[in-house]
Amino acid sequence: METREIPGYYYDPDKKKYFKVVKNAPAAAAYSAESVKRRKLEHDKAQKARIAEGYKKRSIRRSRTLQDPLLGGFLARELGTPPKDLLVDCWSRGLCSKGSVRLGLPRMGRASAEHLFLGTADEKRGLGIAIGSIGDGLHGTFIPRDENDRIVQDTAAPFWMQEGHYLELVPQVSSLKYHEPSSKLLVTSRDPGVAGGIYSLTFDSTAPALPAPDGTSPPGWDLRRPNLTHMHNWSRQRNSKGRVANTCAPAPAANSSLICVVGTSRGLGCYSSNGTMLWLENLSSVPPHLKAGPPPASDILSIDFLPNNPQTVLAGLRGSRKICLADLRQNAREWEWIVHRSSPAHVRCLSEHHVLAAGPNHSMSIYDLRFRFRETSRNRPVVIFPEYRNDVQIHFGLDVDTSLGVVAAANHPPPMGPMGQGMSIFSLETGKRLDVPAVRHVVQDSPPNALVFHTLPREPNASLFVSRAGVGCVVEKFSLGGDHDEWTGENFGPLAF
Numbered sequence: 001m002e003t004r005e006i007p008g009y010y011y012d013p014d015k016k017k018y019f020k021v022v023k024n025a026p027a028a029a030a031y032s033a034e035s036v037k038r039r040k041l042e043h044d045k046a047q048k049a050r051i052a053e054g055y056k057k058r059s060i061r062r063s064r065t066l067q068d069p070l071l072g073g074f075l076a077r078e079l080g081t082p083p084k085d086l087l088v089d090c091w092s093r094g095l096c097s098k099g100s101v102r103l104g105l106p107r108m109g110r111a112s113a114e115h116l117f118l119g120t121a122d123e124k125r126g127l128g129i130a131i132g133s134i135g136d137g138l139h140g141t142f143i144p145r146d147e148n149d150r151i152v153q154d155t156a157a158p159f160w161m162q163e164g165h166y167l168e169l170v171p172q173v174s175s176l177k178y179h180e181p182s183s184k185l186l187v188t189s190r191d192p193g194v195a196g197g198i199y200s201l202t203f204d205s206t207a208p209a210l211p212a213p214d215g216t217s218p219p220g221w222d223l224r225r226p227n228l229t230h231m232h233n234w235s236r237q238r239n240s241k242g243r244v245a246n247t248c249a250p251a252p253a254a255n256s257s258l259i260c261v262v263g264t265s266r267g268l269g270c271y272s273s274n275g276t277m278l279w280l281e282n283l284s285s286v287p288p289h290l291k292a293g294p295p296p297a298s299d300i301l302s303i304d305f306l307p308n309n310p311q312t313v314l315a316g317l318r319g320s321r322k323i324c325l326a327d328l329r330q331n332a333r334e335w336e337w338i339v340h341r342s343s344p345a346h347v348r349c350l351s352e353h354h355v356l357a358a359g360p361n362h363s364m365s366i367y368d369l370r371f372r373f374r375e376t377s378r379n380r381p382v383v384i385f386p387e388y389r390n391d392v393q394i395h396f397g398l399d400v401d402t403s404l405g406v407v408a409a410a411n412h413p414p415p416m417g418p419m420g421q422g423m424s425i426f427s428l429e430t431g432k433r434l435d436v437p438a439v440r441h442v443v444q445d446s447p448p449n450a451l452v453f454h455t456l457p458r459e460p461n462a463s464l465f466v467s468r469a470g471v472g473c474v475v476e477k478f479s480l481g482g483d484h485d486e487w488t489g490e491n492f493g494p495l496a497f
Contacts, residue, residue, distance in 0.1 A: 010036045069093060085427045085434070088405050091480060092425055092434035098463065099151030100476040103132050104139045104164050111135070113467040114395070115176040116450035116475065117185060118143075121221040126457040129221055130475050131185065131201075132450065132467060133173035138187070138201065139473070140165050140223045149459055151477055168228040171195050179250040179259060182273075186260055188245040196244060197233035198262065198271060201226060232277055234269075240279070242266070249303040252310045261313055261328070263300030268315060270328060280332060301394065302347040304355075314355055316344030318394070323347055323357055325369065338372050338379050340365065346398045348407075350428065354382070358398055358409060364388040366428065385426050387433035389413070397423065397451035401462050405429055408464055410447035422447035423466065438478055439466070 009018045066072040069089040113132030121129035128143035141164040144154040174190040187199040203221040234240040251258040262269040270278040299318035306312040315324045323338040341363035358364035365381035393412040450467035463479035
């Protein structure tokens with residue numbers, strides 16, 4: 001704000017005070033007429049120099065070569081000014097399709113998985129596994145690969161290992177999460193009846209992990225023998241009528257007694273290893289002086305545990321634009337809140353202090369938990385994603401890989417132009433949308449509902465798995481590397497689908 005000029009007074013910007021100009025004072029005095037006149041001339045001269053310097057900066061035009069990730073990055077490194085997105089930009093441009101597998105059965109027709117899980121079926125074989133929800137059923141398939149990490153059809157394997165498998169019936173699947181301490185795949189169902197609640201899916205692991213000489217021994221996860229257990233249902237409880245499960249977050253290994261935290265339409269629930277469910281206080285009962293605006297709804301859309309803190313979760317609430325920082329050991333009245341621009345459909349903890357929130361109204365941001373303020377206004381993000389597109393969708397695909405520093409998200413609707421594919425990859429450092437030529441053909445008709453970053457056995461980096469509409473639901477793999485060896489120039493040959 002500009003200071004007001006008062007005749008006969010001089011405003012000192014350093015001391016932020018007005019001083020009276022003394023005409024008869026010695027010339028060496030600080031606020032004599034001569035000293036004030038000299039200071040004004042020096043100030044005007046410095047201001048003109050700053051304006052001229054700004055004009056010079058505007059006239060500088062950087063070469064388009066510097067925008068190229070390889071050559072521009074090399075020159076920028078030689079000049080000592082490497083761009084922040086150099087590594088992720090090179091990674092995104094180097095992505096290519098490494099093949100695909102059919103998750104469901106061909107007779108299902110054109111379908112797409114709503115939720116997807118990637119895991120390791122056999123570590124010594126290097127065999128991956130994909131499990132997804134298509135309609136009201138769980139389907140799974142193995143992911144065989146060649147020596148170049150491309151998905152191929154292993155004709156030497158038994159026929160049951162070459163096709164997709166229908167596993168079990170679970171109505172209205174809302175999430176698929178893997179609980180590593182118990183080696184169980186947790187499945188939540190938003191069915192309001194007796195079929196809803198929490199399920200656990202395991203497979204027969206009594207088969208030997210090493211293959212037989214003829215190569216016909218089953219892997220550690222045998223898709224022919226799934227074991228589905230209905231762990232908990234609350235539809236008949238007196239105070240839980242109308243409560244449905246929207247999502248869950250498996251507890252980390254440090255929290256031995258807790259299996260998962262369930263996000264429902266009426267708050268949070270903690271499911272323990274002894275089979276008991278502890279319902280936490282309804283989030284809408286938080287007193288008004290601890291939050292701004294009307295009481296938030298208790299419909300939980302997403303949950304994630306805070307790293308290095310197995311007793312603290314972040315939960316995104318529908319309709320309230322709020323993210324709850326909940327300590328499971330405290331009363332709900334002591335929880336803290338972060339205000340987002342829209343309903344946080346996805347909440348992902350990037351580190352101990354940073355959290356990513358994404359939802360409708362084209363809103364995706366990263367917040368620093370160390371600088372959370374009072375809930376009277378929206379919190380200021382540290383990183384925004386201006387090219388993220390999601391108008392009204394709550395259920396959409398999103399996944400984060402913190403080791404690579406990228407986030408993949410579906411576009412609703414797909415943007416126009418040469419980069420108008422159904423999904424986009426962004427940099428977590430700057431929020432810039434990365435150019436990924438390999439995914440421009442993906443989901444031209446509908447954006448994907450399931451995106452997963454996962455590192456398969458014997459691979460150094462994570463690959464991106466995309467569930468796209470196709471006959472029997474197609475899961476396509478994207479990873480770094482082309483169809484030829486960059487060192488020897490050897491061509492790997494076409495993919496065998």
